[in-house]
Amino acid sequence: MAEYSVFSLLRNAFSAQPDWKPAWRKPDPKPEYDVVIVGGGGHGLSTAYYLAKEHGITNVAVVERGWLGQGNIGRNTTMIRSNYLLPQNQHFYEHSVKLWENLSHDLNYNVMFSQRGCLNLANSPSQLDDFARRGNAMRHVGIDAELMSVEQIKAFLPALDINFGGRFPVYGGLMQRRAGTARHDAVAWGYARGADRRGVDMLENCEVTGFLRDGDRIVGVRTTRGEIRAKKVAVAVAGHTGQLMKMAGINRLPIESHVLQAFVSEGLKPFMDTVVTFGAGHLYVTQSDKGGMVFGGDIDGYNTYAQRGNLPIVEDVMSELAAMFPGLARVRLLRSWGGIMDMSMDGSPIITTGPLPGMYLNTGWCYGGFKATPASGWCFAWTIARDEPHPYNAAFTLDRFHRGLVIDEKGQGSTPRLH
Amino acid sequence: MLITCPYCGPRDLAEFTYQGDANRARPDPASTDQAAWNVYTYDRVNTLGDHAEYWQHSGGCRAHLKMVRSTLTHAISSVEFVRPHPGHKPSSRRKPGAAP
Numbered sequence: 195m196a197e198y199s200v201f202s203l204l205r206n207a208f209s210a211q212p213d214w215k216p217a218w219r220k221p222d223p224k225p226e227y228d229v230v231i232v233g234g235g236g237h238g239l240s241t242a243y244y245l246a247k248e249h250g251i252t253n254v255a256v257v258e259r260g261w262l263g264q265g266n267i268g269r270n271t272t273m274i275r276s277n278y279l280l281p282q283n284q285h286f287y288e289h290s291v292k293l294w295e296n297l298s299h300d301l302n303y304n305v306m307f308s309q310r311g312c313l314n315l316a317n318s319p320s321q322l323d324d325f326a327r328r329g330n331a332m333r334h335v336g337i338d339a340e341l342m343s344v345e346q347i348k349a350f351l352p353a354l355d356i357n358f359g360g361r362f363p364v365y366g367g368l369m370q371r372r373a374g375t376a377r378h379d380a381v382a383w384g385y386a387r388g389a390d391r392r393g394v395d396m397l398e399n400c401e402v403t404g405f406l407r408d409g410d411r412i413v414g415v416r417t418t419r420g421e422i423r424a425k426k427v428a429v430a431v432a433g434h435t436g437q438l439m440k441m442a443g444i445n446r447l448p449i450e451s452h453v454l455q456a457f458v459s460e461g462l463k464p465f466m467d468t469v470v471t472f473g474a475g476h477l478y479v480t481q482s483d484k485g486g487m488v489f490g491g492d493i494d495g496y497n498t499y500a501q502r503g504n505l506p507i508v509e510d511v512m513s514e515l516a517a518m519f520p521g522l523a524r525v526r527l528l529r530s531w532g533g534i535m536d537m538s539m540d541g542s543p544i545i546t547t548g549p550l551p552g553m554y555l556n557t558g559w560c561y562g563g564f565k566a567t568p569a570s571g572w573c574f575a576w577t578i579a580r581d582e583p584h585p586y587n588a589a590f591t592l593d594r595f596h597r598g599l600v601i602d603e604k605g606q607g608s609t610p611r612l613h
Numbered sequence: 614m615l616i617t618c619p620y621c622g623p624r625d626l627a628e629f630t631y632q633g634d635a636n637r638a639r640p641d642p643a644s645t646d647q648a649a650w651n652v653y654t655y656d657r658v659n660t661l662g663d664h665a666e667y668w669q670h671s672g673g674c675r676a677h678l679k680m681v682r683s684t685l686t687h688a689i690s691s692v693e694f695v696r697p698h699p700g701h702k703p704s705s706r707r708k709p710g711a712a713p
Binding site: 436437445446447448449450451495496497498499500504505506509539595596608609611 | 614
């Protein structure tokens with residue numbers, strides 16, 4: 195029987211709840227593992243889960259500097275979609291949405307995946323043309339997409355000021371109905387528990403301070419809890435990839451670390467039941483199940499490792515929200531915070547073998563890493579287990595920049611602040 | 614974040630545009646060395662700590678600036694013109710709130 199079910203709830207309710215087990219053990223590090231995954235965030239944990247589940251590799255440790263899920267997996271705005279233009283991204287993110295659709299069942303952990311749809315608003319006729327093109331590209335490979343008229347949008351989202359205060363009228367929108375949101379912490383905990391129950395060790399408060407090497411080959415990690423040897427070392431540390439790779443002697447990468455701010459308002463009664471984005475600027479907003487409006491905009495746009503941003507972006511995001519939903523203008527902000535993004539030079543991720551023998555790299559998520567969590571782990575686990583990429587991540591190499599094979603969804607070039 | 618422009622004195626971040634990492638050396642424009650151009654275009658040191666970078670005072674005097682700023686604390690330790698400006702004297706404007 196599943197560990198969490200209506201029967202286990204009832205049984206524990208009648209016996210003062212003594213029988214629940216911790217979701218994961220707190221083991222001491224073993225001297226050697228088959229695979230060590232550096233980074234206990236969403237992508238590291240899902241990698242551990244799929245290594246155990248899909249490939250039967252269970253002699254695995256996840257090494258985390260702090261506690262599991264303290265980074266961007268708990269800092270994002272929880273949006274999930276696969277409305278991409280370029281085929282490399284389409285296939286990868288669509289695989290992710292399909293994994294999301296069965297994730298609660300697969301993990302026996304309610305990740306509260308809610309397919310409430312994602313509506314991109316077009317605020318100019320040319321933007322609507324562009325959305326129609328993207329929608330057609332999506333439908334061409336079997337992803338759902340729907341071009342909505344102004345009348346349809348009015349009926350679908352009554353709270354929206356369809357004229358944006360007269361400045362940026364809405365011309366239409368691109369809707370993906372299978373897109374949605376999920377409860378981000380549950381994703382981390384569900385993957386951690388699933389991996390733990392299959393024998394993976396979660397090593398928290400265990401900071402990597404260096405790599406063990408045998409010539410060129412990486413043969414383990416040096417940590418604050420001692421040396422751990424490993425046949426394979428996988429790195430999934432998002433914004434701190436550069437710092438970790440410097441320990442391995444790699445000083446330059448096609449990655450810059452930037453801060454992305456996110457915001458949540460006080461709780462409101464049900465107000466909107468979708469994810470909606472602003473076309474004339476950059477804003478995405480949804481309402482959480484607790485009632486808070488969860489939203490964010492652009493990255494601050496300068497290199498930083500500080501998990502806090504500056505006020506110009508706050509002002510920008512607030513004014514866009516108030517232009518879209520004048521009814522929210524007097525709602526109070528509850529919290530804002532920042533997370534460090536691993537911005538790649540083309541806006542697309544990197545999931546690859548190397549760059550050194552014995553090493554595997556997962557990075558470059560820009561600010562779209564949350565929706566990728568299942569597919570990222572699934573593809574990374576495949577890459578680690580078989581020493582070659584799955585077709586879904588074959589294009590996401592590290593050397594694509596030098597080979598002229600960039601995957602630049604927006605055509606912005608190597609300027610991370612614009613992706 | 615306040616940036617002290619050598620012309621205009623301390624101004625709000627909103628007036629400035631980030632122009633990127635200054636730890637890169639652009640190859641000679643006549644160079645046809647593909648590898649050198651690739652490194653210049655795509656590879657970054659992504660420094661943790663004091664970071665050399667370019668900014669433009671796009672909402673002010675439009676000067677291009679080279680700064681050193683900590684990527685951990687956002688503290689700015691130096692701001693100068695990208696190209697030295699003959700005859701320019703450093704700004705004597707007081708910081709907002711400082712004693713006259």
